[in-house]
Amino acid sequence: xxxxxxxxxxxxxxxxxxxxxxxxxxxxxxxxxxxxxxxxxxxxxxxxxxxxxxxxxxxxxxxxxxxxxxxxxxxxxxxxxxxxxxxxxxxxxxxxxxxxxxxxxxxxxxxxxxxxxxxxxxxxxxxxxxxxxxxxxxxxxxxxxxxxxxxxxxxxxxxxxxxxxxxxxxxxxxxxxxxxxxxxxxxxxxxxxxxxxxxxxxxxxxxxxxxxxxxxxxxxxxxxxxxxxxxxxxxxxxxxxxxxxxxxxxxxxxxxxxxxxxxxxxxxxxxxxxxxxxxxxxxxxxxxxxxxxxxxxxxxxxxxxxxxxxxxxxxxxxxxxxxxxxxxxxxxxxxxxxxxxxxxxxxxxxxxxxxxxxxxxxxxxxxxxxxxxxxxxxxxxxxxxxxxxxxxxxxxxxxxxxxxxxxxxxxxxxxxxxxxxxxxxxxxxxxxxxxxxxxxxxxxxxxxxxxxxxxxxxxxxxxxxxxxxxxxxxxxxxxxxx
Amino acid sequence: xxxxxxxxxxxxxxxxxxxxxxxxxxxxxxxxxxxxxxxxxxxxxxxxxxxxxxxxxxxxxxxxxxxxxxxxxxxxxxxxxxxxxxxxxxxxxxxxxxxxxxxxxxxxxxxxxxxxxxxxxxxxxxxxxxxxxxxxxxxxxxxxxxxxxxxxxxxxxxxxxxxxxxxxxxxxxxxxxxxxxxxxxxxxxxxxxxxxxxxxxxxxxxxxxxxxxxxxxxxxxxxxxxxxxxxxxxxxxxxx
Numbered sequence: 001x002x003x004x005x006x007x008x009x010x011x012x013x014x015x016x017x018x019x020x021x022x023x024x025x026x027x028x029x030x031x032x033x034x035x036x037x038x039x040x041x042x043x044x045x046x047x048x049x050x051x052x053x054x055x056x057x058x059x060x061x062x063x064x065x066x067x068x069x070x071x072x073x074x075x076x077x078x079x080x081x082x083x084x085x086x087x088x089x090x091x092x093x094x095x096x097x098x099x100x101x102x103x104x105x106x107x108x109x110x111x112x113x114x115x116x117x118x119x120x121x122x123x124x125x126x127x128x129x130x131x132x133x134x135x136x137x138x139x140x141x142x143x144x145x146x147x148x149x150x151x152x153x154x155x156x157x158x159x160x161x162x163x164x165x166x167x168x169x170x171x172x173x174x175x176x177x178x179x180x181x182x183x184x185x186x187x188x189x190x191x192x193x194x195x196x197x198x199x200x201x202x203x204x205x206x207x208x209x210x211x212x213x214x215x216x217x218x219x220x221x222x223x224x225x226x227x228x229x230x231x232x233x234x235x236x237x238x239x240x241x242x243x244x245x246x247x248x249x250x251x252x253x254x255x256x257x258x259x260x261x262x263x264x265x266x267x268x269x270x271x272x273x274x275x276x277x278x279x280x281x282x283x284x285x286x287x288x289x290x291x292x293x294x295x296x297x298x299x300x301x302x303x304x305x306x307x308x309x310x311x312x313x314x315x316x317x318x319x320x321x322x323x324x325x326x327x328x329x330x331x332x333x334x335x336x337x338x339x340x341x342x343x344x345x346x347x348x349x350x351x352x353x354x355x356x357x358x359x360x361x362x363x364x365x366x367x368x369x370x371x372x373x374x375x376x377x378x379x380x381x382x383x384x385x386x387x388x389x390x391x392x393x394x395x396x397x398x399x400x401x402x403x404x405x406x407x408x409x410x411x412x413x414x415x416x417x418x419x420x421x422x423x424x425x426x427x428x429x430x431x432x433x434x435x436x437x438x439x440x441x442x443x444x445x446x447x448x449x450x451x452x453x454x455x456x457x458x459x460x461x462x463x464x465x466x467x468x469x470x471x472x473x474x475x476x477x478x479x480x481x482x
Numbered sequence: 483x484x485x486x487x488x489x490x491x492x493x494x495x496x497x498x499x500x501x502x503x504x505x506x507x508x509x510x511x512x513x514x515x516x517x518x519x520x521x522x523x524x525x526x527x528x529x530x531x532x533x534x535x536x537x538x539x540x541x542x543x544x545x546x547x548x549x550x551x552x553x554x555x556x557x558x559x560x561x562x563x564x565x566x567x568x569x570x571x572x573x574x575x576x577x578x579x580x581x582x583x584x585x586x587x588x589x590x591x592x593x594x595x596x597x598x599x600x601x602x603x604x605x606x607x608x609x610x611x612x613x614x615x616x617x618x619x620x621x622x623x624x625x626x627x628x629x630x631x632x633x634x635x636x637x638x639x640x641x642x643x644x645x646x647x648x649x650x651x652x653x654x655x656x657x658x659x660x661x662x663x664x665x666x667x668x669x670x671x672x673x674x675x676x677x678x679x680x681x682x683x684x685x686x687x688x689x690x691x692x693x694x695x696x697x698x699x700x701x702x703x704x705x706x707x708x709x710x711x712x713x714x715x716x717x718x719x720x721x722x
Contacts, residue, residue, distance in 0.1 A: 269567050273540040273587075276566035280588035281498040284506075287591075309588045316568065325571065329639045332680045337672045345590075363680050368671075369568065369586065479676030482683035482701065 023088045030080030035073055042069045090118040097125060106133035131221075135229060141169035142233045149240040151247040158244050159210075162202075162237040166212055170198075170230060175214035177202065182211035193218055200227075200234035204242035212237075261323065272316050279309045303347045310376060314441045317373065318426070321448045328367035328453045335364050335406045335474070339393050342375035348383045352390035359395045361479040364404045370449045371474075374457070377442035378408045378470050386410025386467050397476065404476035407460065412467035415459060423459060443470075450474065488602050489513040489530075493523040493549065494538040494564065503536070506591050512598075520544025524552060531557060534601060536594075539565035539577060547573065550580040560601045564589065578640065579626060596668035603664055604644075607651035614650055617712040619691050620698050622646060629689050636688045641666050641681060649699075649709035658706040682707055 020028075045065055090112045097110040106129045112122040145165035149158065159177050166175040173195055178185060179202075188197035195215040202209040212234050216222055283305040290298035320326035336357040343353050364371070382391045389411035396405050415423060426444045447457040450472055460469035490512050494500045497518070504514045515532065517523035519541055535553065539546035550561050560582040567574050568586060578584050582601045585594050614622040621630040624647055627638045638646065648665040649657055659675045666681065667673035682701075686693045697712035 265571075265573075269540065269571070269573065273566040276587040277496045277499060277538075281496070281502060283588055284502050284591060285498075288502075288506075306588070313568065320568070320571065326568070327575075331639050331641045332677045332684070334672070334674075334677075341672075361676060363676060365684070477680045477683065479674075479680055481675075481679045481703065482686070 021088075022091060023084050026084035026088060027077075027081045030083055031077050034076040034080060038069065038072055038076070090122070094118070094121060094125060097122075097129075101125075101129050101132070106130070106136065131223070131225075135225060138169050138226075138229055141165070142229070142236070145169060145233075146236045146240065149237070149244075151240075151243040153240075153244050155241060155244045155248060158237075158241050162212065162241070163214075165237075166214060166230070166233060169233070170214070170216070170226075171220065172198070172214040172216055175212060177210055177212050179210035182208050185211055185213070196220075196222055198222070198227075198230060200230045202234050202238035202241065204235070204238040207242075209238050209241055264319075265325075268316055268319060272312060275312045276309055279305045279312075283309075299347065306345065306347075307380075310373070310380075313373065314377070314445050317370075317445050317449070318441055321445070321452070326370075326449075326452060328370050328449070330365045330453065330475075331368055332363045332477070333366050333368050333371060335359065335395050335404055335472075336393075338368065338371055339375055339379075339395075339406065339408075342372055342379055343391075345372075345376060346379050346383065348379075348388075351383055351388050353393070354390070355393045355395070357395045359397055359404055359476070362397055362404055362476045363479050364406075364474040364476050366453045366455070366474050370453065371472075374446040374449050374472060375408075377446050378472070381442060381470075382408055382410040382412075382468070386412030389467060398473070402476055403455070403473055405471050405473050407469055407471040409460070409469035410467040411465070414462050414467045420459060424457075446472075487511050487513045488534065488598075489515070489532040490534045490536060490598070491515045491517060491523060491526060491532040492536045493517045493520065493541070493546075494536075495519055495541045495543070496538070499538075503591075503594075507595070507598075510595060520549035520552070523549060527553065527556065531559060533560075533605060534598060535559055535561045536598075537561055537563055537581075539563050539567060539574070547577050547580070550577060554580050560605065562594075562597060562601060564594075583640070590670075593668070593670050596670040600664065600668045604647060604651075607647060616698050616709070619712070620689055622650065622689075624650065631689050632691050638685075638688070642685050642688070645678070645681060645685065646709065649707060652708075654708060654710050656702040656706050656708045660706075662706060678707075 042065065046062075049062065049065075093110050093112065097108070100108060109126040109129065110122040112119045142165075145161070149161075153161075159179060163175045163177045166172060182201050185199075187199060190196055195218050198214045198216055200212045202212060212230070283302045286298045286301040286305070289295070290302065317326065336355050336359070339355055379391065387410075392409050392411075394407045394409070396407075397403070398405055424443050424447050426441060443457070450457040453474060455472065455474035458471045458473065460471055463469070490507060492500060492503055492507075492514060493516075494503070495518055500516050500518070504516050507514050515526060517526055520543060523535070523537075537546045537549055541549075546563060546565070550563070553559055553561065561580065562583045562585060563574075563577050563581040564585055564587060565574060565577070566587040574584065582604075583597050585597055614624070616622065619632050623629070624638075624643050627640070627643045629636045629638055629646075645662055645666045648662055659678050662678045663673055663675060667677060682699065686696050686699050689698060690696045698710055700708050700710060702708060
């Protein structure tokens, strides 16, 4: 606004006449028009008096004439101003009204009496303002209608709403949305005096979804600007309908995926149950028989069925980890106790095993079941890849944080450099041949489980005199009365 | 607990396991009844109530969860779930809500027996099945393993809720660390008093608005812990 005032001023300076208002210029023009003949007349009178009446005539006549001239001039100025003011008044009305329009007030029409050019100017202004106001109103309704739309809306409901909203926003007699190929619907001819057919294509992303058809009362005008607005509305609603269609597709695919996921879970539960139940019997009966009449072969049956169970569990854990369905429940556990128990479950009686607990009575915070899986996998690896060398477990407190570290080390050949980086991947086994009795998931599952419990699993650097060494890091707390 | 040997009803549709487990438990002096499916279990419950039920989670005719809910609707009988599915599974989570304990298959018999004994120890504890309101800042919903602390719902672990059960059964009175140890852990877990201390500290972090100034979970140094109302409710709440 300010900028425009500045522009006006600049233009005013360039053309000095425009500095005066229209009224002032009209006043000057009228004065000039009325005074000039008078001045000529006065000159003629003075000349006649000088030449015909002579110097001894009454000097009062001259003064009287001069006075009369002055009065007439004053009256002319006065009437000129009044006339100019009256003549320019409707123009000023128009200017003020246009100012109001430009600030957004479309409601007050200009009233100019009569049938002259100014009255017609006012009429066309009023019509313009009326049209603007109507389109504004339509635009507001359209925007409100578009705003209410959500991609979660039902597609059919959205199509229905597109026609009802169009009817009310544009003041149509009726409107209907026909979905599908719009080109097969022939455009109707416009017949004067009959309600006017309207159409707008529902187009979204270059694709024609359908067409919006309606009729406008014969009394209403329909300008290109109105058609533009209808087209805009149609394309916005088309986008909304397209979104709703896409959303519905995604939703149904999502529901299918969830169903599949649930089916997979149920399947895994079933498989797990069907494997673990007989394995439980096998192991328990083998143990029972072994107790009644000790036989090394029964011990092997028990151990191997346990190993099989562990592998089934590992597979189940992997799928749970990947779907994020495994939630560890942190309880208080003693790492030393847990490590010894895991060792007992492994049944590798011919391998030496010792635990060096320097944890200072600290307890780990972990899910006992899941920690058990990790310990079993690491100890099993230690026995397998450590070539039955002694297994050493060291428990220590972390200096930097309230954490405990449990390191399991063997004295075997250690981890080959080629294996170090890929060791924690899925289905990875050591490079050595003949050591492939595992699932190849042990370290992967173990690391993921440790991380899920707020800890980690690390491969220690190779040291002289030590084989492979893995460290379980877990949150810990002092075992003091509180 | 009624006099004589504890009575246990085992429900499993695998006959091998059923016979095996029944034999093992009978050998250890328990009185055992068995059922091959949920319907049979419910029929047996009409004539007599056992002290404890062991239910397999996956059964063909009526799954363990449905059966456990049916049973809990009739009576608050303790249930130990046997399952091939790890605890932490969505379905196992649901079961854990109704069950007293959860044993993963393949179970070690000594482990299962230790869990049975721990659950039997808490028989006779009277704990409300509804919310236990301990003050404006703390409400316990132990049957759901939940506490509401200052308007926030906090999940409790199975061990934490077991300890709170023992404390809530003796509200306002000190429960010894040994008792809490026996209620919270099975013998096979080789737990010692430091397990109770650390769990209590962690529990305090969960259920106290200011864990450094506990008002509900009080320590009786060298003896044990007690659970109290705050502010004290009723005339009898101050002692104990």
